[in-house]
Amino acid sequence: MQKSNKTPSRGQWGSSFGFIMAAGGSAVGLGNIWRFPYITGQNGGGAFVFVYVLCVLLIGLPLLLNEIALGRKSGRNPVGAIKETGGSKFWQSAGVLCVMVCFAVLSYYSVIAGWTIGYIFTELINIPVDFEDFVQTPLYVIPLCMVFILMTISVVLGGISGGIEKAAKFLMPVLFIIIILIAARAVTLPGAGAGIEYYLSPDFTKINGKVILSALGQAFFSLSVGWGLMITFGSYLPKNNNVIRSSGWIAGMDSMVALMGGLMIFPALFALLPGVSPDEGPALVFNVLPRVFDQIEPFGNIIGGMFFLLLLVAALTSSISMLEVPVAYFIDERKWSRKKAAWTIGLAAMVLSIPSSLAAVDGNFFNKLGFNFFGKQITGFFDLMDFFFGTLAIVVICLMLSLYTGWVKNIKEYASELSMGAVSFEGFPKKAWIFFIKWICPIVIILVLLNMVGVFGEPGEGG
Numbered sequence: 163m164q165k166s167n168k169t170p171s172r173g174q175w176g177s178s179f180g181f182i183m184a185a186g187g188s189a190v191g192l193g194n195i196w197r198f199p200y201i202t203g204q205n206g207g208g209a210f211v212f213v214y215v216l217c218v219l220l221i222g223l224p225l226l227l228n229e230i231a232l233g234r235k236s237g238r239n240p241v242g243a244i245k246e247t248g249g250s251k252f253w254q255s256a257g258v259l260c261v262m263v264c265f266a267v268l269s270y271y272s273v274i275a276g277w278t279i280g281y282i283f284t285e286l287i288n289i290p291v292d293f294e295d296f297v298q299t300p301l302y303v304i305p306l307c308m309v310f311i312l313m314t315i316s317v318v319l320g321g322i323s324g325g326i327e328k329a330a331k332f333l334m335p336v337l338f339i340i341i342i343l344i345a346a347r348a349v350t351l352p353g354a355g356a357g358i359e360y361y362l363s364p365d366f367t368k369i370n371g372k373v374i375l376s377a378l379g380q381a382f383f384s385l386s387v388g389w390g391l392m393i394t395f396g397s398y399l400p401k402n403n404n405v406i407r408s409s410g411w412i413a414g415m416d417s418m419v420a421l422m423g424g425l426m427i428f429p430a431l432f433a434l435l436p437g438v439s440p441d442e443g444p445a446l447v448f449n450v451l452p453r454v455f456d457q458i459e460p461f462g463n464i465i466g467g468m469f470f471l472l473l474l475v476a477a478l479t480s481s482i483s484m485l486e487v488p489v490a491y492f493i494d495e496r497k498w499s500r501k502k503a504a505w506t507i508g509l510a511a512m513v514l515s516i517p518s519s520l521a522a523v524d525g526n527f528f529n530k531l532g533f534n535f536f537g538k539q540i541t542g543f544f545d546l547m548d549f550f551f552g553t554l555a556i557v558v559i560c561l562m563l564s565l566y567t568g569w570v571k572n573i574k575e576y577a578s579e580l581s582m583g584a585v586s587f588e589g590f591p592k593k594a595w596i597f598f599i600k601w602i603c604p605i606v607i608i609l610v611l612l613n614m615v616g617v618f619g620e621p622g623e624g625g
């Protein structure tokens with residue numbers, strides 16, 4: 163099944179469709195169905211959605227292509243890709259950061275995925291759960307999180323075409339079917355109109371610095387850009403693949419699922435729980451939706467179970483890709499076997515997930531742990547990890563990678579890499595891409611970073 167002639171042990175995607183499903187599966191995750199709706203709710207609804215779409219098109223997509231170009235050109239993991247293309251130790255550190263980010267985020271992402279597994283059962287057997295009580299019970303949360311990491315390891319052990327691609331080709335269509343069914347039910351509820359209005363008609367006066375930052379941060383998180391993931395997945399692509407078309411599919415799929423995520427949640431929320439505010443935060447999906455499902459007659463609990471199953475499927479196709487990045491690093495650079503790499507890193511992620519699980523328990527050491535970052539107070543192990551790895555490091559990686567291909571290397575070589583197998587990229591699109599990587603992306607990211615450290619404006623949430 164492994165067809166690469168250069169390095170047969172690395173593996174390769176079996177088909178373009180398989181790559182799109184796997185990379186799309188990485189992009190479509192908790193970020194779309196859990197994070198996107200609550201961030202939208204916290205940032206005022208429709209206007210945020212509008213800014214988000216612009217961020218995906220103008221910043222996310224060029225950076226996505228940048229990573230794929232680097233990956234396919236070098237045929238390596240993020241560290242190897244920079245080494246292979248002649249980057250110094252300094253630029254290689256961006257690759258090291260990618261490996262660290264994927265490992266670190268995997269550990270706390272699995273905690274949320276573990277909650278999801280719990281909710282599938284409580285919905286199906288129809289027992290009401292109090293979200294606060296549930297997340298404060300490590301006896302439930304820790305084992306569920308471990309089960310999720312074991313599921314992730316078992317897919318990654320199967321390799322590229324035999325494991326990740328096969329799982330994604332099956333799981334992604336399942337996800338689309340479930341999401342369409344639930345969104346269709348939500349928008350046809352009596353009274354759904356108010357939610358659709360809130361969600362889709364932008365009030366442009368609500369756009370400010372914080373909204374833009376949150377939208378950009380959400381775009382990087384959701385597209386899996388800035389994690390070295392697209393470098394790694396790009397490295398398993400054959401040269402004749404039309405990466406422009408594939409990237410269009412990936413970004414399109416990711417945005418569609420996020421938009422559908424909102425379409426499942428806001429109409430149902432406004433129709434069934436008119437008193438509850440949409441800016442509930444991270445608990446939105448877990449706290450509000452079960453109450454919504456309770457009120458759907460008939461089969462509310464089945465729809466609820468299906469919803470959390472959907473969330474689990476989305477989380478799994480993302481977590482396998484997160485594990486694959488450090489695994490690819492250890493296979494390429496340290497000559498480990500896939501089996502040794504997947505088990506070692508997976509088990510280490512399990513250990514690191516424990517403090518993140520405990521961070522939800524009031525009064526616990528990991529709950530109280532805090533850090534003041536340029537005036538922005540971050541409290542709790544989970545939030546610290548999410549801020550430093552899931553937010554700050556990603557922005558830094560995006561900046562370093564655009565400077566690397568745009569200024570340190572000859573960007574034209576990377577543009578030609580992209581047009582290989584995609585003739586339509588020649589001409590204007592190619593010139594536009596070069597301009598975005600050299601100028602627009604770095605400038606926007608530097609502004610975001612300056613805002614995050616509070617150089618101007620209020621220290622932002624975004625990135």
Ligand code: PHE
Nearest residue numbers: 189191192193383384386480
């Ligand atoms: N894009 C995923 C999500 O939306 C998160 C992710 C990032 C997964 C990077 C893998 C790698 O949830």
